[in-house]
């Protein structure tokens with residue numbers, strides 16, 4: 404991965420390039436920003452650049468180091484991600500200190516896993532190795548999943564990292580990291596990508612039609628991965644269909660509201676549908692907040708109530724809560740139809 408292959412983030416990447424050319428690379432970085440916008444790629448681009456033998460503003464992409472980094476087998480680059488305990492093992496404890504390494508497997512969703520003490524021990528061992536070229540780089544994905552005991556084990560190293568090493572913490576939730584960890588890292592904030600950047604990528608890189616690319620980009624909240632799943636998974640049509648059916652439920656019509664609740668509860672992609680509805684209310688609320696000042700018609704309050712109802716329902720049905728879908732949808736629809744508070 405080269406800096407030039409990353410979409411957007413020109414300012415942030417220039418800071419990193421400048422640090423390399425100026426010999427001012429920090430020992431620890433925090434790459435913060437929403438999911439799916441390219442933070443992890445930026446971490447890999449930095450790791451590659453620090454090990455490239457022909458670096459000039461960017462990694463060369465040709466040398467043996469770039470080649471190994473490209474295949475994710477470079478001995479100087481180590482990535483850590485949240486893990487779950489393999490099946491049949493003992494349950495989680497906050498200091499899983501004696502868990503054997505092989506009992507851990509990568510969590511499919513970072514929020515389901517933790518970065519554990521045995522993983523940090525392995526990293527500390529790696530950082531002690533002597534190398535004759537480049538830098539040892541550790542990339543910690545979803546760093547907010549660092550178990551507090553693991554974060555403690557790590558702190559001293561963050562403060563006095565071994566020579567020729569760089570630690571990059573990548574997270575969408577920097578607020579969840581202990582202040583003691585945050586204060587030891589140079590923070591780089593990555594912003595959501597511009598809609599136009601996302602749309603251009605969808606048309607050029609993914610062969611998505613222009614109209615659909617623009618719509619998906621507008622819904623993507625600046626995240627490439629979200630935009631791809633929207634544009635390539637037919638989500639744009641699914642969103643249109645859900646919003647159309649919701650629009651056919653008149654205020655105060657309990658029968659239609661219950662019908663819609665049942666329909667939603669039976670849907671396979673219920674969480675996605677609720678995200679669409681929530682996004683629509685948020686957008687409409689923003690537009691009405693501006694109009695409200697002039698008309699004072701209470702539309703904003705009504706939309707806001709609906710937004711809150713959808714947000715709460717979404718929270719209730721997702722793991723680990725798993726509320727009853729039918730009951731949750733009924734309560735939500737009654738609020739949306741103005742029949743309950």
Ligand SMILES: [Zn+2]
Nearest residue numbers: 455463466469
């Ligand atoms: Zn190279």
